[in-house]
Amino acid sequence: MDGLVSSLLLLLLLLLFGGVTSIWPYQSLKFWSKILRLISRLSNQSPNNTALGSDGFPEQLRRELMPRHVAVILDGNRRWAKEKGLTFIEGYRAGFVAFRVFVGICVQWDIPIVSLFLFSSENWRRPQISLRTYLHASRSNRETNSEIPELGVRVSVIGDTCSLPISLQELIKETEKETEKGTKCHLILAMSYGGQNDIVQACQGIATKVKHGFLEPEDITRPLVEQELQTRVTNVPSPDLLIRTSGELRISNYYLWQSAYTEMYFTTTYWPDFDRGEFIEALLSFQQRGRHFGRN
Amino acid sequence: MQLVLLGGSISRASVMTESRDNENSLIRRVASFARKCLFGILSVGPIPNHIAFIMDGNRRYAKKNNLEEGAGHKLGFTALMSMLRYCYELNVKYVTIYAFSIDNFKRRPEEVQSLMELIREKIEGLIKEESIVNQYGVRVHFVGDLKLLDESVRLAAKRAMVATSKNSKAVLSICIAYTSTNEIMNAVKQSCEEKWEEHKKLGSCGTTNGLIDYAEKVGRKGNNFIGLSDIERHLYTRVTPPPDILVRTSGETRLSNFLLWQSASSLLYSPSVLWPEIGLRHLVWAILNFQRNHSYFEKKRKQV
Numbered sequence: 001m002d003g004l005v006s007s008l009l010l011l012l013l014l015l016l017f018g019g020v021t022s023i024w025p026y027q028s029l030k031f032w033s034k035i036l037r038l039i040s041r042l043s044n045q046s047p048n049n050t051a052l053g054s055d056g057f058p059e060q061l062r063r064e065l066m067p068r069h070v071a072v073i074l075d076g077n078r079r080w081a082k083e084k085g086l087t088f089i090e091g092y093r094a095g096f097v098a099f100r101v102f103v104g105i106c107v108q109w110d111i112p113i114v115s116l117f118l119f120s121s122e123n124w125r126r127p128q129i130s131l132r133t134y135l136h137a138s139r140s141n142r143e144t145n146s147e148i149p150e151l152g153v154r155v156s157v158i159g160d161t162c163s164l165p166i167s168l169q170e171l172i173k174e175t176e177k178e179t180e181k182g183t184k185c186h187l188i189l190a191m192s193y194g195g196q197n198d199i200v201q202a203c204q205g206i207a208t209k210v211k212h213g214f215l216e217p218e219d220i221t222r223p224l225v226e227q228e229l230q231t232r233v234t235n236v237p238s239p240d241l242l243i244r245t246s247g248e249l250r251i252s253n254y255y256l257w258q259s260a261y262t263e264m265y266f267t268t269t270y271w272p273d274f275d276r277g278e279f280i281e282a283l284l285s286f287q288q289r290g291r292h293f294g295r296n
Numbered sequence: 297m298q299l300v301l302l303g304g305s306i307s308r309a310s311v312m313t314e315s316r317d318n319e320n321s322l323i324r325r326v327a328s329f330a331r332k333c334l335f336g337i338l339s340v341g342p343i344p345n346h347i348a349f350i351m352d353g354n355r356r357y358a359k360k361n362n363l364e365e366g367a368g369h370k371l372g373f374t375a376l377m378s379m380l381r382y383c384y385e386l387n388v389k390y391v392t393i394y395a396f397s398i399d400n401f402k403r404r405p406e407e408v409q410s411l412m413e414l415i416r417e418k419i420e421g422l423i424k425e426e427s428i429v430n431q432y433g434v435r436v437h438f439v440g441d442l443k444l445l446d447e448s449v450r451l452a453a454k455r456a457m458v459a460t461s462k463n464s465k466a467v468l469s470i471c472i473a474y475t476s477t478n479e480i481m482n483a484v485k486q487s488c489e490e491k492w493e494e495h496k497k498l499g500s501c502g503t504t505n506g507l508i509d510y511a512e513k514v515g516r517k518g519n520n521f522i523g524l525s526d527i528e529r530h531l532y533t534r535v536t537p538p539p540d541i542l543v544r545t546s547g548e549t550r551l552s553n554f555l556l557w558q559s560a561s562s563l564l565y566s567p568s569v570l571w572p573e574i575g576l577r578h579l580v581w582a583i584l585n586f587q588r589n590h591s592y593f594e595k596k597r598k599q600v
Contacts, residue, residue, distance in 0.1 A: 207491070257477060260476065
């Protein structure tokens with residue numbers, strides 16, 4: 001009975017939707033997208049309770065349940081700029097400001113490892129001009145960015161850096177060397193990174209060892225693979241929490257092996273608008289989840 | 297007189313049950329027709345080729361409704377049959393389900409034993425003539441490290457795969473004793489062993505004519521002893537394309553070591569409903585979201 005009633009109701013709704021869409025297809029789809037986005041925004045409305053204690057730590061969160069490794073997919077800079085009628089480069093600049101604020105918050109709240117997904121190996125084939133403007137924005141920001149070493153942040157870059165322009169590769173090497181001794185927070189920037197490529201290169205490393213007789217195929221274990229992945233720069237390669245902004249409900253070839261047991265949090269907010277309040281919401285959601293790792 | 301009354305009441309009772317049966321079958325037929333119309337409308341847009349399900353929440357459902365321990369899983373199986381029926385009516389060609397993870401072996405032995413018993417029973421049910429797999433021409437695959445299973449379950453699984461091997465309309469992949477990291481490691485091991493065998497063959501045969509070119513080719517590959525295609529060829533899930541939608545019930549948004557490699561660009565959908573309570577409306581909502589994102593996602597993919 002219940003299935004019948006819900007089928008009939010859905011049928012009526014879809015007939016209405018189908019009828020309207022067939023007359024004005026393009027406008028209808030845009031309209032329905034906006035309605036769905038509005039509904040999800042309203043249901044995700046954060047109370048914006050950013051009350052902080054005397055030590056700068058939010059009152060709603062519990063220190064002992066804070067994640068050790070947070071990964072973020074910084075998505076939505078271009079769409080944010082389009083909605084505000086700005087250019088893409090202004091979108092990337094706003095995204096970079098949000099990035100610096102975010103790193104500052106992570107240091108303040110003692111989150112030891114933060115991974116940020118800047119762009120993937122697939123993004124390289126996007127219109128060249130948008131990539132050039134993003135690199136230009138990130139380079140000019142990084143040159144004037146003397147704050148990060150002072151915060152005690154250690155920076156590592158993972159991904160297929162050989163495909164980046166030589167000047168950027170050198171900047172990366174310099175930044176990694178300058179910040180080597182940072183102890184407060186380890187910032188892992190994923191540039192031109194693909195999760196499948198990471199697994200393949202780890203397996204190639206292992207296969208080479210097998211070929212030269214250092215390993216038998218039976219010796220291949222999970223810790224061995226993790227030692228070969230690009231996230232070997234840290235001893236906690238698996239994020240506890242993965243945040244993706246701008247409403248896309250996908251991992252998009254970011255950490256695949258590493259996010260086997262990662263809690264995921266999706267928000268429709270665009271990255272330039274991802275502020276302290278939004279981060280508190282994400283952490284609250286994380287702290288309320290029961291993690292069993294399949295055992296219970 | 298009493299006998300007549302008794303006879304009368306029995307026949308009245310049987311007429312009533314018969315009319316109730318008729319009512320039920322009428323309702324079922326109307327529901328099926330309404331569903332067909334609904335799916336016809338949905339099919340105007342793109343329909344996903346492959347949907348994967350993580351069936352989470354059976355035990356919580358049993359606890360919530362004060363049922364005995366195994367009852368949640370049995371009701372979960374009924375819900376699974378309904379979802380499969382909807383998927384196949386909608387022409388979704390591939391469906392993958394996460395039945396049992398390698399991590400689940402760490403649960404209490406009694407629970408693991410009863411789950412294995414239920415799985416074996418349901419696999420045998422699938423082989424029967426009137427089961428859903430034969431109704432919709434579904435080929436069944438068991439994906440995972442089957443060596444870790446009991447002999448009886450493994451044999452039942454093999455029998456099911458053989459019995460349904462001639463079906464070709466759709467594919468059902470059941471992940472049992474499976475974790476994605478185990479699958480990838482197994483793929484690497486098998487690729488290494490395969491290349492190792494080829495390498496040894498070359499070494500023992502020397503450089504006879506037919507093998508010279510091959511030896512040169514392998515040498516030219518240099519450090520890349522194995523590549524992406526070698527790994528993909530040895531994955532358990534090589535017979536299916538990557539999932540378009542990955543559904544996890546009970547509101548948890550994590551993959552729990554399921555199809556990590558394959559779900560790189562899958563739409564993730566996590567309704568808060570528990571698995572035994574999942575219904576048609578959740579599937580329709582997932583597909584509508586998939587259709588809404590499809591054009592944007594295809595555009596992004598064409599740029600790649």
